[in-house]
Amino acid sequence: MAPTTNKSVLEWIDRQVQLVKPASIMWIDGSKEQLDALKAEACATGEMHKLNEELLPDCYLHRTKPDDVARVEDRTLICTPTKEEAGPTNHWKDPDECYKMLYDIARDSYQGRTMYVIPYSMGPVGSKFSKIGIELTDSIYVVMNMSIMTRVGQAVLDCLGDSDDWVRGLHCKCNVDKENRWICQFPQDNTIISVNSAYGGNVLLGKKCFALRIASYQGKQEGWQAEHMLILGVEKPNGEVRYICAAFPSACGKTNLAMMIPPEGYKKAGYKVWTVGDDIAWIRKGEDGRLYAINPENGFFGVAPGTNMKSNPNALLSTKSGSIFTNVCHNLDNNTVWWEGLDKNPPTNAIDWKGDPWNGAESTEKGAHPNSRFTAPAVNCPCLSSEFENPDGVPISAFVFGGRRAKLAPLVYQSRDWNNGVFVGSIMASETTAAAAGAVGVVRRDPMAMLPFCGYNMADYWQHWVDIGKTLDPEKAPKIFNVNWFRKDDDGNFLWPGFGDNLRVLNWIIDRCDGKVDARETAIGYVPYAKDIDLTGIEDEVPVENLERILKVNNDLWKNEIPGIEEFYARFGDRLPATMRAQLDQLIENLG
Ligand code: GTP
Ligand code: SPV
Ligand code: MN
Numbered sequence: 001m002a003p004t005t006n007k008s009v010l011e012w013i014d015r016q017v018q019l020v021k022p023a024s025i026m027w028i029d030g031s032k033e034q035l036d037a038l039k040a041e042a043c044a045t046g047e048m049h050k051l052n053e054e055l056l057p058d059c060y061l062h063r064t065k066p067d068d069v070a071r072v073e074d075r076t077l078i079c080t081p082t083k084e085e086a087g088p089t090n091h092w093k094d095p096d097e098c099y100k101m102l103y104d105i106a107r108d109s110y111q112g113r114t115m116y117v118i119p120y121s122m123g124p125v126g127s128k129f130s131k132i133g134i135e136l137t138d139s140i141y142v143v144m145n146m147s148i149m150t151r152v153g154q155a156v157l158d159c160l161g162d163s164d165d166w167v168r169g170l171h172c173k174c175n176v177d178k179e180n181r182w183i184c185q186f187p188q189d190n191t192i193i194s195v196n197s198a199y200g201g202n203v204l205l206g207k208k209c210f211a212l213r214i215a216s217y218q219g220k221q222e223g224w225q226a227e228h229m230l231i232l233g234v235e236k237p238n239g240e241v242r243y244i245c246a247a248f249p250s251a252c253g254k255t256n257l258a259m260m261i262p263p264e265g266y267k268k269a270g271y272k273v274w275t276v277g278d279d280i281a282w283i284r285k286g287e288d289g290r291l292y293a294i295n296p297e298n299g300f301f302g303v304a305p306g307t308n309m310k311s312n313p314n315a316l317l318s319t320k321s322g323s324i325f326t327n328v329c330h331n332l333d334n335n336t337v338w339w340e341g342l343d344k345n346p347p348t349n350a351i352d353w354k355g356d357p358w359n360g361a362e363s364t365e366k367g368a369h370p371n372s373r374f375t376a377p378a379v380n381c382p383c384l385s386s387e388f389e390n391p392d393g394v395p396i397s398a399f400v401f402g403g404r405r406a407k408l409a410p411l412v413y414q415s416r417d418w419n420n421g422v423f424v425g426s427i428m429a430s431e432t433t434a435a436a437a438g439a440v441g442v443v444r445r446d447p448m449a450m451l452p453f454c455g456y457n458m459a460d461y462w463q464h465w466v467d468i469g470k471t472l473d474p475e476k477a478p479k480i481f482n483v484n485w486f487r488k489d490d491d492g493n494f495l496w497p498g499f500g501d502n503l504r505v506l507n508w509i510i511d512r513c514d515g516k517v518d519a520r521e522t523a524i525g526y527v528p529y530a531k532d533i534d535l536t537g538i539e540d541e542v543p544v545e546n547l548e549r550i551l552k553v554n555n556d557l558w559k560n561e562i563p564g565i566e567e568f569y570a571r572f573g574d575r576l577p578a579t580m581r582a583q584l585d586q587l588i589e590n591l592g
Contacts, residue, residue: 008164022115030153087457122296127391169205187217237270250435259314274385292393329367339368403430418469421480423583459575523590
């Protein structure tokens with residue numbers, strides 16, 4: 001018997017059952033017993049592998065097909081009634097045609113398989129920020145991941161009651177055929193359909209598909225924002241906590257920044273960093289007129305390579321129990337996992353991410369895929385914020401944009417005001433990473449780090465930012481900044497140590513928000529005086545000349561940037577907000 005009487009839910013599921021023809025249906029109730037039974041079943045079939053219970057209790061390894069290891073942006077569709085509504089930066093297909101294409105692919109695809117029905121909440125169950133979804137899947141891997149990444153089970157159905165305000169999600173593994181792989185969002189229908197993938201972000205529909213693509217559209221309709229942002233709290237020695245949201249493109253440092261360990265001197269002085277979220281923020285205005293953010297997720301789907309006890313101990317410690325590892329290297333000597341950058345001792349008796357024997361002492365191939373990931377419960381994180389479950393969210397002092405720019409953007413700069421800050425976000429560009437299928441290291445425009453995640457026309461999204469700004473008292477509006485941890489010298493070495501040392505920059509940002517420190521005005525905004533970035537403890541690594549170099553704004557390089565921005569803006573035609581055009585004209589004038 002179905003554990004709900006909600007008509008919209010039952011009727012929709014019925015239609016999907018008619019389409020995909022499962023052998024049986026199982027409602028996920030959120031209980032440990034049910035999940036344990038599913039884990040045992042997945043291990044018995046070889047879909048999952050149970051890792052060493054002493055070293056990694058309740059942890060599992062999973063390998064996806066070698067051609068199914070990252071998001072597929074050219075197969076991710078926004079299916080709005082008109083192409084204009086999706087805008088020039090999204091791949092679009094007519095909704096009717098797309099449904100037909102997907103139904104033809106999905107038809108009968110669950111034959112002989114179980115349909116798992118996953119009721120889940122994005123955000124604490126019952127919070128006014130939260131939204132409910134139901135994902136149908138034929139994959140236990142998806143059930144296990146969704147049970148970590150979201151709040152799952154009966155409590156969600158109880159909270160939903162008779163409402164039809166919920167997001168429909170159908171996932172069909174089919175044959176995991178990359179030629180028929182599609183990740184489709186229908187914002188007007190609150191619907192997501194994903195076929196022929198069994199990898200992470202393509203199939204955990206609560207994450208990018210719902211919490212960003214569908215939710216960004218909902219936010220536009222309902223007056224709030226869904227952003228590709230981490231949320232962290234910096235606790236100062238006097239106990240005050242300032243919350244910052246930061247938007248960086250995929251694999252550009254959100255998880256690392258959200259969990260950073262303060263440098264020694266800061267730690268001694270009493271600074272602490274608290275993680276609220278590492279990927280997505282849902283933001284709305286509170287009764288006091290300030291913006292508040294929640295993290296709609298309940299776990300971390302983090303990049304494994306490069307994660308170690310030095311770079312990000314909090315992330316690594318989060319994976320020590322109840323976690324899933326996807327496409328990492330399997331150490332057969334002790335039945336644990338390994339990835340590039342974990343330590344300097346690669347296993348010699350191992351299986352690589354493709355499932356082949358691997359000897360780390362000899363192999364020239366990678367043991368783990370560059371986009372291999374861990375799925376870890378948020379509660380495991382040693383620096384999880386006490387506000388993580390707060391249904392009202394945390395008040396935001398600053399928005400920070402950033403990306404990988406080897407030469408151009410300074411370490412940090414502050415926008416002049418809200419609209420200038422929106423402009424700064426809109427002209428973001430970053431070198432591409434392994435998080436999406438395709439070339440790596442190519443600079444592309446990625447406004448607000450939302451290029452692959454905005455569920456409607458990006459120009460309308462910028463207008464939404466401008467409109468939100470109009471409702472805010474400038475005194476209470478978050479200040480908007482841009483950072484770049486990735487400046488390189490001519491030999492390709494990073495000029496800034498990054499990671500925990502980024503707190504030195506966040507501290508300047510907070511001081512700016514509190515009106516405590518001066519800044520130098522440049523053509524692009526305000527940059528710090530070198531003396532105001534504390535280098536205590538890293539003087540050898542970062543000589544003051546280097547700091548000055550990465551704080552400098554090179555007007556000639558910025559002038560070279562203008563044609564690319566013009567070209568990008570031109571794609572939006574009349575829909576480009578006049579405010580953004582005016583901001584660009586102002587920048588051109590400032591550059592002389
Ligand atoms: P997604 O989960 O794909 O959205 O990525 P993310 O934005 O959470 O990126 P993550 O924190 O996982 O970092 C991605 C890569 O950037 C890793 O290889 C990190 O080691 C590297 N990285 C993170 N922070 C820094 C930094 O401050 N400096 C440098 N040089 N590299 C960094
Ligand atoms: C990203 O690519 O930004 C991710 C991984 O966080 S995925 O969920 O696969 O999109
Ligand atoms: Mn991340």
